[in-house]
Amino acid sequence: MNLAEINRNARPHASRPTKFSDARIPDASAVWPIGINSVSSIRTLVKKPDHRICQRMCGRFTLRTAARQIAEFFELMFDLVEWDSPRFNIAPTQSVLAVRRATSGREPAMLRWGLIPSWAKDASMAAKCINARGEDLANNRVFRTPFRRSRCLIVADGFYEWDKTNAKKKMPIRFSLSDDNLFAFAGLADRWCGPTGEVVESCSIITTEPNALVQPTHNRMPVILHPADYDRWLDPQHQEVATLQPLLVPFPADAMRAERVSDAINNAKHDVDPRLTVAAEPQRLRVRSLFVDDD
Numbered sequence: 460m461n462l463a464e465i466n467r468n469a470r471p472h473a474s475r476p477t478k479f480s481d482a483r484i485p486d487a488s489a490v491w492p493i494g495i496n497s498v499s500s501i502r503t504l505v506k507k508p509d510h511r512i513c514q515r516m517c518g519r520f521t522l523r524t525a526a527r528q529i530a531e532f533f534e535l536m537f538d539l540v541e542w543d544s545p546r547f548n549i550a551p552t553q554s555v556l557a558v559r560r561a562t563s564g565r566e567p568a569m570l571r572w573g574l575i576p577s578w579a580k581d582a583s584m585a586a587k588c589i590n591a592r593g594e595d596l597a598n599n600r601v602f603r604t605p606f607r608r609s610r611c612l613i614v615a616d617g618f619y620e621w622d623k624t625n626a627k628k629k630m631p632i633r634f635s636l637s638d639d640n641l642f643a644f645a646g647l648a649d650r651w652c653g654p655t656g657e658v659v660e661s662c663s664i665i666t667t668e669p670n671a672l673v674q675p676t677h678n679r680m681p682v683i684l685h686p687a688d689y690d691r692w693l694d695p696q697h698q699e700v701a702t703l704q705p706l707l708v709p710f711p712a713d714a715m716r717a718e719r720v721s722d723a724i725n726n727a728k729h730d731v732d733p734r735l736t737v738a739a740e741p742q743r744l745r746v747r748s749l750f751v752d753d754d
Contacts, residue, residue, distance in 0.1 A: 520618035550727035551589040558612040560693040574663035575651040593707035605647035607698040612643035645682040670709035683710040
């Protein structure tokens, strides 16, 4: 197709801009912007996805476990684990507990949730980059370097998603392991130095396709790593996509559980146990067909 045919067949802009999750390149059905006047412009659009747009999927999680248990589970020095009280509603831009590789083994670190690339001019990208799409890491400008060099574990014991089958009210669901034990999200970290000398260490949670338990609620889920894979994920010597990509898969649904919790958790300022405030009347989690597309 030549340039004249492209311009003749181009559709006008919609009233709202098309959204692309996780900086994915638009496919052939995407709308070409008005004003394209050269083949080079088209090539530029295709080769340079908008890395500023990152998918928001896993946007809240919990870590109620005591510091000593965290230290034992992840083989850390107890005195270095800075986690004084349980958290029931951890939200983006807040500090989260992570584990990364050190010369002597593993070390805990407090990172800001929302990755700021080392090359960013300011910290404004943080809130947009709380999640990283696992399938695109090797080619995404924001995440490809951390994917190779600065992977981490993000400590958690549950995460929330919202059932939107009720058009009037979103119902929060807490997902956890069947035994309610600790686990780790696959994470990426980066270090940003601001123009005034401010240093921010930040992170992003990697997402993948949902398993059968999460799928009725959302079309993505965070990557939960198996403990046997922690060392491989943290080892900076492993930089090949073929070695790391197999780890970024949905966690088995039969090893997880879902529970309806209070909608008080909808407000990020409410850091209270949502299970204590659920109405006394039993609530049944409405599960839609696994074959219905989730927009």
